Amino acid sequence: MSAAADVAARATAGFRQRYGGEPAGRWAAPGRVNLIGEHTDYNDGFVLPFALPLRTVVAAAVADDGRWSVWSELDDEPVEFGPAEADEPGRVDGWAAYVAGVVWALRAAGHTVPGARLAIASDVPVGSGLSSSAAIEAAVLAALVELGGLDLPADRWPRLAQRAENDYVGAPTGIMDQSAVIRGRPGHALFLDCRTEAVEQIPFDLGAAGLAVLVIDSRAPHRHADGEYAARRKSCERAAKALGVAALRDVATGDLEAALARLDDTETRRRVRHVVTEDQRVLDTVELLRAGRIRDIGPLLTASHASMRDDFEITVPEIDTAVEAALAAGAYGARMTGGGFGGCVLALVDADAADAVAAAVAAAYADRGFTAPGTRTVLPAGGTTRLD
Ligand code: ADP
Numbered sequence: 001m002s003a004a005a006d007v008a009a010r011a012t013a014g015f016r017q018r019y020g021g022e023p024a025g026r027w028a029a030p031g032r033v034n035l036i037g038e039h040t041d042y043n044d045g046f047v048l049p050f051a052l053p054l055r056t057v058v059a060a061a062v063a064d065d066g067r068w069s070v071w072s073e074l075d076d077e078p079v080e081f082g083p084a085e086a087d088e089p090g091r092v093d094g095w096a097a098y099v100a101g102v103v104w105a106l107r108a109a110g111h112t113v114p115g116a117r118l119a120i121a122s123d124v125p126v127g128s129g130l131s132s133s134a135a136i137e138a139a140v141l142a143a144l145v146e147l148g149g150l151d152l153p154a155d156r157w158p159r160l161a162q163r164a165e166n167d168y169v170g171a172p173t174g175i176m177d178q179s180a181v182i183r184g185r186p187g188h189a190l191f192l193d194c195r196t197e198a199v200e201q202i203p204f205d206l207g208a209a210g211l212a213v214l215v216i217d218s219r220a221p222h223r224h225a226d227g228e229y230a231a232r233r234k235s236c237e238r239a240a241k242a243l244g245v246a247a248l249r250d251v252a253t254g255d256l257e258a259a260l261a262r263l264d265d266t267e268t269r270r271r272v273r274h275v276v277t278e279d280q281r282v283l284d285t286v287e288l289l290r291a292g293r294i295r296d297i298g299p300l301l302t303a304s305h306a307s308m309r310d311d312f313e314i315t316v317p318e319i320d321t322a323v324e325a326a327l328a329a330g331a332y333g334a335r336m337t338g339g340g341f342g343g344c345v346l347a348l349v350d351a352d353a354a355d356a357v358a359a360a361v362a363a364a365y366a367d368r369g370f371t372a373p374g375t376r377t378v379l380p381a382g383g384t385t386r387l388d
């Protein structure tokens with residue numbers, strides 16, 4: 001059985017076992033990885049994520065009592081809640097908050113959400129930066145929209161799922177994750193302008209080019225990631241203010257040196273330089289991909305990593321080791337992806353060299369005494385869909 005069929009079968013089996021009977025349908029949403037554009041989202045800039053062939057599947061059916069019951073294979077017991085709990089952010093906590101948050105966001109937008117029984121299985125690793133959170137939100141959203149026959153076109157789903165995560169769960173994320181997992185398309189990356197929320201599908205057909213992306217889970221222990229993230233955001237906001245722009249996205253690449261000269265501390269200058277050059281690297285990557293020059297984006301990926309390491313200062317030894325080892329083993333480019341201080345590295349490789357690059361990274365890790373990394377080879381996959 002393929003991995004995709006397996007996770008769907010687990011969702012169905014979970015449904016039968018918990019609730020009895022058959023689900024009315026199954027809905028799937030993928031994880032995502034950001035190809036390039038890090039810490040640009042809250043600076044009104046550009047990102048370029050793509051959906052992964054790893055999915056969260058929800059098997060679901062309407063419940064006539066108007067309440068919600070949700071089971072995940074990550075937990076033993078189902079969680080139950082009704083409209084009163086759904087209408088008050090915080091009342092449902094833990095993992096089920098991601099589900100209650102979707103119900104809340106739909107109801108807050110004026111929709112009549114049917115009660116439902118939901119069973120969830122997933123291949124998206126939880127908490128490693130591949131956006132299992134957006135995957136569960138999107139799969140649940142798709143299920144509830146269809147079970148209720150709600151009039152909600154898919155281009156409005158990302159905003160709604162983001163509200164669930166921001167306002168019900170209480171996690172301050174941008175709109176990238178939800179956009180990527182909802183709108184992803186096989187063989188494409190999603191170019192997203194975080195200011196206008198305009199999206200464009202950019203050809204990124206790795207398979208046809210004999211290429212693949214190796215995703216390396218650094219397994220690095222999270223080190224103060226939340227506080228450091230908040231500090232970076234604050235530093236960017238302060239810099240934008242000092243420069244008299246709405247956001248760092250408004251500093252043109254050609255004006256960067258002049259802008260830096262107007263800032264008085266070297267740390268802030270480095271932060272600004274990362275954001276402005278990273279936006280430009282996203283635009284340059286998009287241009288190369290439009291021209292079908294996938295291999296040529298390698299140096300941009302690697303430059304993005306150097307900028308995160310030296311200017312934004314958000315990498316850790318495990319991450320830098322993985323990038324260096326992947327490059328030494330022949331990757332066209334490699335970079336940390338995600339907010340930093342742990343999470344994943346991605347490397348652009350020839351498909352038939354992926355195993356050798358993965359082995360080289362594992363060997364470098366062993367040399368340094370780090371916990372062994374997780375590695376998987378991926379191609380850009382499709383977004384949120386109904387399975388059957
Ligand atoms: P990431 O999105 O990078 O995987 P987050 O911390 O944003 O990490 O989201 C992870 C959280 O999302 C989990 O701790 C859990 O609460 C919830 N979650 C994700 N997938 C599932 C799932 N299949 N079942 C239950 N909860 C899930």
Ligand code: MG
Nearest residue numbers: 131132133134
């Ligand atoms: Mg998340």
